[in-house]
């Protein structure tokens with residue numbers, strides 16, 4: 176634990192209306208594969224297999240140990256309390272709690288039960304994601320998200336787990352970022368399971384959306400006192416010029432990335448237009464699917480990291496590639512443009528276009544590669560990023576968007592998917608060799624901000 180005095184940490188200056196603990200909550204988020212380790216305690220998942228493919232992970236690493244979070248959870252929860260978080264968002268590993276025959280595994284579930292009891296006793300809300308990308312490998316061998324049956328298997332898992340944990344979970348998030356699971360996993364193949372194929376992204380997406388709808392119904396029946404939502408990654412798309420072709424490319428990017436998910440969930444239909452219609456001929460839709468998908472949401476989780484700059488010249492047919500970045504911006508270690516205005520813009524755009532349920536910012540954060548020096552991590556840039564984004568968020572709220580909470584990504588440095596362990600997003604530093612944790616300067620600033628609240 177850090178012995179740094181508070182005065183040494185730059186303050187996060189955040190508008191007053193975010194600092195009312197009765198109307199706005201602050202948390203931090205993680206996901207199972209990225210932190211847990213202990214693969215021997217579960218069935219294999221698609222990321223175990225993907226990480227063995229040469230060149231798939233930049234530093235050749237995998238989630239075998241990661242933060243050893245199942246062994247260290249009590250220590251980590253002490254840090255959550257020390258930071259003064261109102262809520263903790265984490266995910267349950269599907270292959271840890273369901274065995275090869277589809278039955279609930281009591282030993283796999285036990286740790287999550289203890290964790291939830293501990294949070295409840297401490298008065299900390301729990302935001303539990305059921306699918307943060309770790310599909311059981313056996314299901315991938317039967318087609319994964321390209322197979323409609325996976326949606327029913329997911330609903331079955333959701334039902335069993337929400338029955339077993341009923342009364343312990345504050346908010347259930349069915350899926351995390353289905354765009355990533357579908358598009359990166361089955362269209363471009365840069366994420367697990369590494370499949371490539373035109374229109375496979377939207378085919379997988381349909382089954383993911385269906386899985387969400389079925390699971391939402393199952394959770395509501397099993398755990399009626401909880402709230403149910405889904406987490407999407409959204410990004411405002413900006414054309415790099417006002418030329419028609421660039422504007423058109425940007426609209427297409429916006430449609431494929433944001434509205435392909437939001438419109439089915441909130442309006443029960445896929446987007447309109449020529450491109451959408453062409454894509455839809457490849458989507459295996461069945462009668463009643465759109466009604467199932469458009470379940471009422473108690474909240475909508477939105478993850479925001481960066482805007483997307485779009486140029487027609489970068490378009491290969493309907494594919495688009497984001498333009499790198501705006502000219503004078505700061506870029507993080509992921510190569511992502513830091514632009515807090517993008518958060519306000521996308522929130523206002525969505526607010527104008529849809530009747531939104533209450534929104535939670537379920538992830539937002541900054542990557543660097545800083546190592547601890549003499550027990551301290553001076554991550555000024557992360558504090559700057561948090562402050563900018565919280566200010567933009569406060570502006571969006573003042574303009575009428577109903578946002579109820581904010582989760583920093585991430586509680587801990589962790590396994591950053593294809594980037595391995597080199598990129599660090601944590602408020603808390605993890606020394607992977609010793610598994611020592613150190614609250615970074617940004618974590619201390621977050622703690623101080625939370626302590627100043629009414």
Ligand code: GCO
Nearest residue numbers: 206351352408478538584591
């Ligand atoms: C995400 C992922 C996280 C990533 C984070 C940074 O939901 O995109 O949920 O797992 O680590 O976004 O890339």
